[in-house]
Amino acid sequence: MDKTTGTTSSGTPASDEGPHTDVCVVGGGPAGLALALMLLRSGVRVTLLEKSARFDRAFRGEILQPGGQRILGDLGVLAAARAAGACELNGFQLVDRDRVLLDIDYRRLPAPYRHLLAMPQRHLLDALLERCRALPGFRFLDGHRIGALVEEDGRITGAVAHGPGGRRTVRARVVVGADGRFSKTRALAGIGAGRVEAFEHDVLWFTVRAPGRQTGYVRIHRTAGNPVLVHDSHPDRLQIGWTLPHRSWPELAARGIDEVRRELTTALPQFADLIEDSVSDLSDLSLLDVYAGKADAWTRDGLVLIGDSAHTHSPLGAQGINLALQDAAVLHPVLVAALRDGCVDQARFAPYLETRMPAVDVVMRMQQMQAKGMFGTGGPVADRLRSGVARLIRHSPLGRKITHRVAYGHPVVEVRTDLFTTGPTARAERTGGPKG
Numbered sequence: 486m487d488k489t490t491g492t493t494s495s496g497t498p499a500s501d502e503g504p505h506t507d508v509c510v511v512g513g514g515p516a517g518l519a520l521a522l523m524l525l526r527s528g529v530r531v532t533l534l535e536k537s538a539r540f541d542r543a544f545r546g547e548i549l550q551p552g553g554q555r556i557l558g559d560l561g562v563l564a565a566a567r568a569a570g571a572c573e574l575n576g577f578q579l580v581d582r583d584r585v586l587l588d589i590d591y592r593r594l595p596a597p598y599r600h601l602l603a604m605p606q607r608h609l610l611d612a613l614l615e616r617c618r619a620l621p622g623f624r625f626l627d628g629h630r631i632g633a634l635v636e637e638d639g640r641i642t643g644a645v646a647h648g649p650g651g652r653r654t655v656r657a658r659v660v661v662g663a664d665g666r667f668s669k670t671r672a673l674a675g676i677g678a679g680r681v682e683a684f685e686h687d688v689l690w691f692t693v694r695a696p697g698r699q700t701g702y703v704r705i706h707r708t709a710g711n712p713v714l715v716h717d718s719h720p721d722r723l724q725i726g727w728t729l730p731h732r733s734w735p736e737l738a739a740r741g742i743d744e745v746r747r748e749l750t751t752a753l754p755q756f757a758d759l760i761e762d763s764v765s766d767l768s769d770l771s772l773l774d775v776y777a778g779k780a781d782a783w784t785r786d787g788l789v790l791i792g793d794s795a796h797t798h799s800p801l802g803a804q805g806i807n808l809a810l811q812d813a814a815v816l817h818p819v820l821v822a823a824l825r826d827g828c829v830d831q832a833r834f835a836p837y838l839e840t841r842m843p844a845v846d847v848v849m850r851m852q853q854m855q856a857k858g859m860f861g862t863g864g865p866v867a868d869r870l871r872s873g874v875a876r877l878i879r880h881s882p883l884g885r886k887i888t889h890r891v892a893y894g895h896p897v898v899e900v901r902t903d904l905f906t907t908g909p910t911a912r913a914e915r916t917g918g919p920k921g
């Protein structure tokens with residue numbers, strides 16, 4: 486193998502030299518941008534590859550837990566992201582006809598993060614990117630897809646990107662794969678996605694115009710047919726996720742939009758007028774294949790995976806963004822130390838794995854329980870069990886603890902603002918907050 490130029494994971498020599506950097510982050514989602522900002526503020530040079538040229542994404546994670554809000558607050562970007570538009574929500578409710586079966590009330594949490602935020606993901610990404618752009622050492626290659634990894638003696642030393650200007654090789658001391666659930670970086674590194682079929686449903690997403698009809702909650706309605714998830718969405722809309730049995734959508738879609746709309750309005754009669762108004766074509770609906778996954782490995786020499794590329798979750802517990810931001814916050818000091826010491830062997834990334842793998846396992850188990858609790862039928866015994874759990878969560882100190890864990894994860898992840906050497910004063914936005 487050519488030790489000077491390296492070879493790409495597709496076997497061709499790496500050429501078309503582009504920027505040399507400390508860290509090449511692949512993917513400008515919540516995980517990649519948050520990590521880029523933390524590293525830049527710690528004096529680390531970052532090149533970010535992002536395949537899209539714009540952040541205007543429909544049907545991406547919108548609900549932000551208090552744990553994620555706190556991390557963004559510590560980074561000084563929460564206020565800007567909120568100012569672009571967001572809705573505060575009181576919590577989660579499971580509703581069967583008119584009866585609230587389960588009520589996870591975030592107003593029981595300590596200030597200042599006593600709510601969920603429904604925020605278009607582009608507001609969050611724009612705010613993070615703007616901060617990154619203001620810092621030295623940042624290079625943003627938007628419209629660039631990763632096509633190969635550069636390897637030297639089994640170690641990852643860069644990435645080859647394809648973009649409007651052609652092919653570019655980015656040399657880096659570490660490559661971070663933050664390119665989401667279908668991660669190309671993960672595949673190029675020969676790491677399996679670890680897909681687990683833990684859920685028996687897919688979700689069909691759409692939004693409806695709903696001025697004056699917002700609810701202040703994330704609600705799962707179990708009225709008739711398949712459960713439906715509904716939450717406020719900025720501006721003046723409701724985002725709706727209709728759960729369907731796995732792989733049943735093609736057969737239903739083949740029956741045409743009128744039949745689909747009839748089923749939707751039956752499942753959600755209280756919003757039938759809004760659905761009639763806003764859903765006129767099958768292309769107004771977007772199907773999400775729901776599965777969980779935990780990649781077979783998260784690190785190699787010179788390579789780390791974070792966020793959805795390392796672990797993918799059902800959207801129903803609204804944990805994906807939280808976990809992605811937490812991964813970034815935990816990896817940040819690990820990378821700063823490894824780069825400072827000049828050693829980016831896989832073993833140096835162990836503290837990241839030791840903290841994040843158990844936290845992700847807990848969320849995966851919790852989501853499987855949630856799916857059973859919310860979607861399972863199981864008759865009167867299951868219903869009695871559900872209302873027992875609901876009472877526990879609503880009234881007991883244990884319920885407050887459970888709400889705290891859902892909101893923040895355990896242990897609570899702190900941003901290591903003490904490592905910041907540039908940017909505005911750390912923690913400027915936070916006025917208090919839990920230690921968990």
Ligand SMILES: Cc1cc2nc3c(=O)[nH]c(=O)nc-3n(C[C@H](O)[C@H](O)[C@H](O)COP(=O)(O)OP(=O)(O)OC[C@H]3O[C@@H](n4cnc5c(N)ncnc54)[C@H](O)[C@@H]3O)c2cc1C
Nearest residue numbers: 512514515516536546547548631664665792793800805806
């Ligand atoms: C419909 C839906 C609803 C959801 N709802 C919620 C919710 O309410 N709350 C919540 O917390 N989570 C939710 N999630 C999950 C959440 O969106 C993800 O967990 C979160 O976005 C993960 O962040 P990430 O940065 O790891 O990956 P992503 O957000 O997927 O970002 C990956 C980035 O990598 C880029 N990329 C991909 N391939 C390449 C490539 N080859 N080269 C360069 N760049 C590339 C992508 O364009 C993207 O910008 C939802 C997910 C879906 C699909």
